Amino acid sequence: MTPLPSGFGLVLDRSVRRYRDGRVLVGGQPPRRIRLSDAGRAALADLLAGRAGSPPAMRLARRLVDAGLAHPRPPAAAAGPLDVTVVIPARDRPEALRRCLASLDPATPVVVVDDGSEDPAAVAAVCRDHGARRLHHERSAGPATARNTGVAAATTELIAFLDSDCIADPGWIGRLAGHFADPLVGAVAPRIRPWFLVCGDGWVSRFDQARCALDLGPRESLVGPGRIVPYVPSAALIARRRALPAFDERLLHGEDVDLVWRLNDAGWRVRYDPGVVVEHEEPQTLRALLDRRWRYGTSAAPLARRHPGRFAAVVTRPVPAAAAALLLARRPVAAACLVAAQAAWWQRRLGPAGLPARRTFAWSAQAVGETLVGCGAAATTYAAPLLALGLSRRATRAPAALLLAGAPVVTWVRRRPALDPVRWTLASVCEDVAYGAGVWRACASQRTVDPVRLVFIRRPSPPTGWPGGPSRVRRERARRPAGTPPADARPRRGR
Template sequence: MTTPLPRGFRVVLDPGTKRLTPGLWFGGSPARVLRLTAAGRAAWRELADGPVTSAAGGALARRLTDAGLAHPVPPAPTRAADLTVVVPVLDRPAELARCLASLDGRHPVLVVDDGSAGPAALAAVAAAHGAELVRRDVNGGPGAARNTALAHVSTDLVAFVDSDCVAPGPWAQRLAAHFADPLLAAVAPRVRALAPDTAAGKYTRAASSLDLGDRPARVAPGTRTSYVPTAALVVRRSAVTAAGAFDPRLRVGEDVDLVWRLHAAGRRVRYAPDVHVGHHEPATWRGLLARRFRYGTSAAPLAQRHPDALAPLVLHPWPALTVAALLARRPALAAGAFGTAVLTMLKTLRANHIPAGGVVRATGTAVRQTWLGAGRYTTQLAAPVLLAFLTRASRGRRAALASLLLGPPLTAWWKSGRELDPVRYTAGALADDLAYGAGVWAGCLAHRTTVPLRPRIAWRPLRVDLKGNR
């Protein structure tokens, strides 16, 4: 039986959650329909009026927050958290000084020098800010440096923050409040890009891969937020060490690997975007694209460790067929596939006595998301094939195929703050995807695997949870 969310926690519904009837809810990630029993509806009345006060309320709160239908709000802490701030660093004394100066000073700080070429400069910076210093004689990468820190701290909560971050105010203290939940292993803030007013900087502020947006989430593979970076992360040391800590063999993607192992162990990981940490980004396209290439190389070793957790594209059959038919300029086939998708969903809903309003609109959204996902997948991992088709296709089909290339970046530009014009934003996004995809291919060749290249078919369009609340 799942451990209830503790007394004192409140929950807030996710913006995407819809109550179809008083006892029937839709939302979450992945999307599902949840039907509450009479006991579940009574437990919701408790949660709607205030914090968890009963076992039934705690059980429902856990179910809702695990499904992504709602998010936990921890009680206000009664005392300062007992935690240590850890800053791994490799050279960069100026960045380290800036990071340490941003901390509020209420928690002890441990700096781990991961085999820097100039250790004296780092030691001087750490001493000037009252931080303890541990030096590794041989560079082992960020995972190894964090493992060294875990062996040197005594507090059960550890706040990791990278040396190129700025973490002002009580950011770690605010995140530490979430650990009133005994199942929680880690919680991450929103990482906002700090970049200069160059074209690359403006693009990064709008599309940083470290910025996971403004919606809170449970972090788990296959959900809207499948990972969080360790640029800034507060962890429960006992949970992380029990899971095997960071894999020192991974120079990139070690944070994703840890999050997925914590999930597999039954622990919870949360994303809390109401807390912000700044991250200094590359000022040039060369620096930005080189980093994206490095990130891409992590896909292959992650796929070898977690083959069921990583898919570059998830396709639902009927929306996928609709998109394929539209790109092939087969309107009759597209209409048939779209109609079949609608009818299939209607059948599922009626079989479970669920209101069927909005099915056509929801199917249209699924087709749109499939088109955008297929476009980004093609740009990242099959750009030469797409370009070959573009050069040989007729004018009409060329326009349809070009939508795969231009649709995702233009859609992202429209949703962004539009600080950068659409032409430069689109060019940057395409270069970003190509650099990441090149890294994925390089990693696949090095590790002799094709798992990060293979789309996955999701045969069940909607999860229906009729168990309610016990």
């Protein structure tokens, strides 16, 4: 195992719980359980305190980072200019491009690929005003082709991709570049937050502020299928040139998901660092938001063709699924018995590691709750007509309403957006239905049902996020090459 380089610090993921005086760590996504020796516990304490680690300690740090139990803190980047080129695909919208270029460090080389603009002179004038090199496609070939053209024209060690409708802090590249001190890191992405050209108090803008499709949230993560952050958008992304495969030019949407997963399959680490923020100009009408979600949905089937087994509408386990079904059938006592039985099973396995009974019972109840929310979101997205039929009948009205409103209400409670729950729920349902329509459209054209299938994972395990237990993970890691995601991993819906 390649150790984490000297000079890196370490912080534990917020999901991690320590038991037996810190000798047992449980957490991450997928969940892992790691036992530490006394020497390992002391080494971890040194790393968390910021003290220099020995080679064995840095190997432990690598193991924790790869397991998602900890996150690296790279050393400060060396002073001086970075060996990086910014590649910006653009098509018309010269004012957006002007704002984007004005936000960058003027000392950083920039290549703008004009992908068949109707007014190429306006784009050329903006590039000339900001000292950016301009390349031109006579006809629009899509963002993947434009980025490949920009990469071919660059000669630097790092390539920073930025969309023309983004506004970046001048130091965003420098703040992310420290991650590349780790030789296994192939790409790093910042958090993308929405930005609106016209400021106002529109409810659509307030909705998008809290549910932006490009915003992957505040939790840092190693990126890959089955993790907290399964992919990162190429709207803002820095990659190591020698690690970078070509974007698939056949994909008009989802080409960034495909790229990230191929980086993972090649053994490269991709990191998401939400401490650095890039702003993205967002649509301000509901129709524009729904159109974007529909287009993102059309990428699901082509991606499923390229990455078999990584897409599913719902991934769950039989016991939580059965308990959720009993709750929908208004049999709470039977559901509670199942929850208690699963909690007892987990306690028998994990109690010797020091986990208290209340924790295993909470995990069991959480698994049922997440299954209900996930099934509700999937039913809204892929089977909205059936939910509408259920709402029209008295016998099925309550469970249909629970499935329809469950996911939006839970999200509203967690995020507390500046929007009332009624409009939040209606807009969330509309977005999910639009995404599902795009998925079904693509499934029909690609002749596949992979993105809309239900997947059961048979072996139960503690649900720290989506279930995927410690013993199962250990077996998979022994069977598969480093960096290869598990076969049943699922991406978060959104791209």
